[in-house]
Amino acid sequence: MPRLNTLIIYARNMQRSAQFYHQHFDFETTGEIIEGLIELKSKSGINILIHQAAKSVKLGQATVKLSFDVQDIEQFITQSEQQGLIFGAIHHANGYCFDNTKDPDGNSVSISSRTFRNISN
Incomplete structure (x- = not known):
């Protein structure tokens, strides 16, 4: 059975978004962009990848x-x-x-x- 392991978040400023989840929700990250992504790891097992949003992506929709x-x-x-x-x-x-x-x-x-x-x- 597949399990949810990673969420991908599109961001205008990848570093700022990575810092937000690191500072406020205790995700670990080097902040380094590798293969176009910043990886954030959590102790809970669900990780976040921050991806650069294209200009056409509408952010903040619910x-x-x-x-x-x-x-x-x-x-x-x-x-x-x-x-x-x-x-x-x-x-x-x-x-x-x-x-x-x-x-x-x-x-x-x-x-x-x-x-x-x-x-x-």
Whole structure:
């Protein structure tokens, strides 16, 4: 069975986008462009490749949203704001919360505590 391993993100400024995911979401990268891509590795196993966007590519459309598991949403937002990453209002759902922001190219990025919710019936 195939498994999802890598997301490719098209960016106007590859270095800026790589730095965004490194700084705010702890991806490891050398920042080096190899074969036209900057590779970012995560401890979770899903990696990101940053690819140079063609001028014809319309960035920031809401067709895909990257969602990161974060247990303490408020703490993560506080730390992120100290680094210049601003989120909107926290949304509360069935036993979890989530919040949204954008990456440098306007792509939707979410943090969610859904994975950590306590479901008891």
